[in-house]
Amino acid sequence: MKYPSILICGMALVAAQSCSQPESQVASNVPDKFIDPSNMDTTVNPGDDFFHYANGIWMKNNPIPDKETRWGSFNELREFNAQAVKGLLEEAAAADAEEGSIEQRVGVFYTSAMDSVKIEEVGASVIEEDLNRIDAITDIEGVLNESVFQRTHALGSPFFSFYVGQDRKNVEKNMPQIGQGGTTLPDRDHYLVENSRNQEIKDAYKDYVERLFVLTGSTDQQASENFETIWNFEKALAKAQKSRVEMRDPQATYNKFSLAELTKSTQPFNWEKMLPALKVEGADTLLVNNPQFFEDEAKLIASTPVDDLKVYLKWNVLKGSASLLSKDFVDANFAFTQALTGQKVITPRWQRSFNLIDRNIGDLLGQLYVAKYFTPEAKERMDELVNNLSVTFGERIEGLEWMSDETKERALEKLNAFTPKIGYTTKWKTYDGLELAADDFYGNVQRAQQWAYDDMVSQFGKPVDKTRWGMTPPTVNAYYSPVRNEIAFPAGILQFPFFSFEADDAINYGGIGAVIGHEMTHGFDDSGRQYAADGNLKDWWTEEDAEQFKVLADKVVEQYNNYTVLDTIHVNGKLTLGENLADLGGLAIAYAAFKKTPQGQSDELIDGLTPDQRFFLSWAQVWRMNVRPETSAQLILTDPHSPGDARTVGPLVHMDAWYEAFDVQEGDKLFIPKEDRVTIW
Template structure:
């Protein structure tokens, strides 16, 4: 899946949403002030910096808490959601005999909160694995261990491998081999020599040495292992595509017959490797970066056996450190501090709650929606989705840059959207996961192994399009190109995105823009390359595709002008899909809003017109403070632009915003009408 709406990149296709009233909200009407002037900075002209005008005082009064890396609307909702999970899990841990779901999540939580038992075990849970890896005597054993580690839930050493729909035959699962094998957040951290990158590399080297020391290595061996890992990972990083290159679905679609993989990697015995990875590969596989795979083959013979042992031991250590004794947890966090600037460790209860949401999300999700989600919100959301879909249809029909033949195919795709709202119709039961109350590491291991087995056993099965890419408590939303679906988990249906008590302007500026955002992902620079059935294929005339590309290039240029941190700017190409989705989504939401009674009546609320409240509702979704280290990392790795760019970016292309706030030439955000970009 691809493109999440939230500020953080997710492996899903598009996210942005709203909804406090979907849950147990304020008991007294009027408790929420949906557009609060106390959060605004009225000394800033809307036309100079609308984001600061809408959020300036809030930004001054809400610094990043010590245990966070940023703090904004999404983060506040996540904090509230995590407290709900804590309440549910604490109760489940006390009432584990109630039912299977309660038993499993309660026991998992109890084991994760038993710090004394975790401390007593030290690194005993992985000691046997480290000993086995230290005894490797051949390159064949290296390959066997690369398979064994992933089947045992210890990450994905050397390369990535997953089972997913074939992008050109989306009803069929296929084995997909991808670039990977590195630890740092992006390949550039290994390759650039700017002060940030070199500082992080040196901290990484120090971190590696300290981690190996924690499992008994002497200083000389720990330093040697650290050097080996950095050499291997740097070689892998050099062969990786950039994040911008990874946005080209055709560049990543390279199908090989299994028997022909030897042309890429003569040193790999793929039939044996697939067998060891417990996957029946069929007759062909997809390789997203053939050159990367060639590099792994060269490294297999060029790198010494001792270096490979160090690399494999590191894969065990880094994947398990958060679940071992405190020395490992703290050392892992100390390196996180260098990467993100985070000052305090996230509380244990919050880390464990998030882990259970990831590992047993459908079990926890069932309890969550029973307790906190109002069923009527699901129907209200469906009504809004249908409204936005109808408006999008009208807009496509009116496009002056697209031919009728491409419009027909665009409408076919729009009408084929699958809509998922709040939670799955069928819950996963996680049969086969063994959860005990007294062994946290074993529970993590059991969950990881189950998840891997669940993935590889999909081969040969029909593609399950009922599966969700997010859990119900998630504060996000997404679009999936292979399923041509839009999904809105229950967690995002809260204020400032959505509230039953809010006026339409606020809801359309929030959740309406989220819905439009996800829909537009089906027509952004990546999504537009998949057809109504989800298959990767060209359904555009060349002339229309060229016009789209010209308009998209305008958006790239616009966002690359946003300066975020000292010399750092937004990467317009990396963030293009999200920026196109914001631009399209906000336009669709505003037009849908103009059909409402509130817009037609034109009455002011708290001194603001309906149109002003719509744009203020949009801007307040994006208020966020971030630590400089985190911001620098996100600019490199996140396909979403920072909040200020997302708030200000789309509106300068919308005539309605200029009219609502009397934005004039000379204002810093003013863009001449002839230069405003209109796409969807």
């Protein structure tokens, strides 16, 4: 996935210092067979439906657990890692560790998160001060001051998003940046498109809003009126937002303004006052992803009664805190989640606690994780695989028929400038000054998030710290960052079905090899290709080559537009284009690298399967997944990744080797004539 976005999208080698001790143990989920025939449905013709041929029996035998919204290889590995981390958390909580040590701080946070008695006792009292403060607001200036307070005090981000990050056209500088936002539902279409699914979501949203307001003292009538106020305000914001497809254009979303200039066009926002209040001192310019949104939002705020804006600000506090409060709030939050995703039962408290701790003090928990579950040998093997894929990618660039020598030279320059990150950071965050208490769960979360905010804004005016990671060590994922031109693979993903020391090369190249190739290809997808070797957003293509790329990419858009979920809902080929191109390039590069290995050059059968068959089946089993209908419908709107079955077959139908490996013939449903197969990278 592209940094900082999840699920593999949308990561000179940085040497990682191993925290492993001689007695370290690697989390092991190694199967008896790396390709298990009992998971395959061999009654299916692979040329008609390779996804179910490879995974059909597994799909039937692995229903979605009630606490999950989907269940597949990623989820199995995440569950495996979560159980491993659960042991670390319980050990830390039970240990008589030295005050201020990693174990003590992690243990205190976990103890507070698991103390349901204390959490019930304090209830919503922890947000009373925030709600009372909002009640005291009397004018627009007070509304905007409160929005800043909420952003700086971990109470949410009303009206818009704000962060400090790299300037995409001057990547050595960190810049304050603002973006469209202010809505609660996952996508603008939930507000703007009328259909039965969106009506069900609106009804659930209404129940959720009304329930939280009643729990904090509103009458039923007041709560109902509050929902109408919030809905109308957020719907107006949704109308002002660009679509997810439009927001994928890095040039269109790069707009630099002086603070005075932006203030003039977006009053009542006064950015010369708001930036210092947001703890960014000395900035004279802002990056804005959608200037028209801010002009429209400014008019909306100016024309909305202050009392209505106060309701919206209260809602921002309520929705941000509900999952951290007593059971009645948590239950209301989960009921809304159920409507969106179809999840049957709430995630267990220990697992919710792990996720919170990982998000908030991930560099402390991460040190415990890698000390026990990551070895130098895993990193060395990954270094080797990354190098093999990089060399192969370079060879493929040199052999492209559609690209000119001039653009090839710049493409190779970019490829050779990639920085791989394997396992975990080389410079852990220390969280200095963060206070944690065993009897203050809500306070621990708030203080940790405030620490993270202060850490983020402190980067303004400092050199860009390229040691920073966008994911924590236990994460089962990977990413590519265009502004850093780096690929990163956390320790958590370096296990089966992606990677195993015991596996043959076909398995590892079809798994983690394709992941590596995927992240590399993100540097050359429809968005990533617009960034140069140094990470800056600038054009390095000849006009003819850019047009050739677009012609090929449009064919991929058309291909994926024809895939559906739930029978009739089509994949959005434009929204998913970057991920689809990364899959297409990544798998092709991984296969070419695999063919350089002794196994790749042999005809040796393992369990009756050829090396090539094992490679493609390894790829397919990575994407096996059952998904709840509600989740499928939501992901089509919001997720830049295609569904698992489309991800499985989408790249394969362009690879001659797959046709040969499984004797796919004209007349088979997946067959594409050779002249229509697409090779981009």
